[in-house]
Ligand SMILES: *[C@@H]1O[C@H](CO)[C@@H](O)[C@H](O)[C@H]1NC(C)=O
Ligand SMILES: *[C@@H]1O[C@H](CO)[C@@H](O)[C@H](O)[C@H]1NC(C)=O
Ligand SMILES: *[C@@H]1O[C@H](CO)[C@@H](O)[C@H](O)[C@H]1NC(C)=O
């Protein structure tokens with residue numbers, strides 16, 4: 474009896490959730506038909522030539538990737554986009570609502586919706602190499618059986634370690650339904666030059682026939698009280714503060730050399746650095762720092778997205794501070810995306826510019842070969858505020874250009890795909 478109780482109460486909870494969902498769906502369906510709640514448009518005329526795309530994310534990660542796809546794909550004509558997302562985090566729904574007027578549905582509903590409204594033509598798996606693929610795979614294979622032109626756009630976050638999804642990817646590839654997506658040009662290079670040949674050799678020769686497309690995760694985010702705009706009265710942070718974003722994990726970012734170089738500058742002349750602040754924004758256990766570092770370094774943890782993006786933007790520049798070569802070899806850094814979408818100039822060395830080839834030198838602060846990141850910071854913070862504003866304008870322009878490139882690449886892909894159908 475003791476063990477039965479939680480099970481029964483869980484079952485009751487499940488029933489409540491199911492009925493609440495059904496109730497909500499019914500309510501919205503009847504009261505807001507004009508708002509297009511159905512994942513695909515219901516009018517027959519529109520249905521004829523619209524390509525139906527479902528974006529899936531069940532993993533509780535890669536929020537900004539989901540929003541970027543949502544924004545980018547919604548700019549493409551004749552695409553009907555539906556979003557299935559289990560766990561939008563840190564209030565990101567308030568950003569999603571700018572680009573998506575329908576309800577965000579959980580991934581579980583994806584299969585029911587497809588049975589009711591018809592299969593999508595394309596599914597974007599935004600956390601493809603995770604448990605998401607295990608969950609969706611049987612349904613995706615059925616969809617591929619029903620429609621030979623069905624495509625799964627599989628976003629790879631860890632293309633160097635695919636063991637746990639090899640078999641699932643292989644089954645989709647066998648049905649010609651698999652298409653890989655890399656979140657940076659170097660990830661695309663790795664997937665095409667390393668991952669797919671490896672899978673073709675070790676798992677299934679069919680992988681030699683799988684194609685890969687670039688999608689740079691970013692969207693146009695309009696930060697309130699932008700640095701350099703007239704509405705910003707006190708923009709001290711915009712002139713004196715720098716930011717590092719991401720999980721507080723030493724393998725992801727090189728905090729120790731950052732702190733070490735800063736420490737030596739402070740020891741050399743603290744007066745010169747009295748206004749300087751370094752903000753660490755992220756998740757994980759904050760660092761315990763001694764003076765003088767502790768006076769110049771602030772840590773903020775688990776901010777909701779609106780505050781997070783606001784805090785990132787209100788800095789002179791963002792320091793990527795990569796702690797591992799993975800971000801140059803096969804992983805796409807979230808710092809690059811965060812800098813782009815908030816219009817915050819990135820400090821980028823030659824290797825970073827050569828790797829993230831969608832970036833251009835005019836839109837970043839270039840770290841010279843003979844400089845440490847803190848040397849570059851020292852040089853930047855002495856620039857005139859007008860030059861800082863010009864660099865911000867360049868960074869925002871670069872973001873707009875990258876978004877247009879995304880839209881162009883994916884429009885061409887969708888048109889090509891539709892013409893094959
Ligand atoms: C790959 O595609 C080519 C041309 O479409 C085809 O001839 C070949 O058999 C395919 N390879 C595999 C392993 O299916
Ligand atoms: C330290 O920096 C201050 C302010 O930039 C400057 O006036 C002073 O000359 C510097 N002191 C030394 C020893 O370099
Ligand atoms: C790097 O080289 C430039 C040009 O030779 C020089 O002006 C600058 O002081 C050097 N910076 C550092 C940190 O050594």
Ligand SMILES: *[C@@H]1O[C@H](CO)[C@@H](O)[C@H](O)[C@H]1NC(C)=O
Nearest residue numbers: 834835836860861863864867
């Ligand atoms: C901004 O971009 C323009 C055009 O590419 C370039 O001429 C200018 O030097 C850039 N400004 C800064 C501060 O990087």
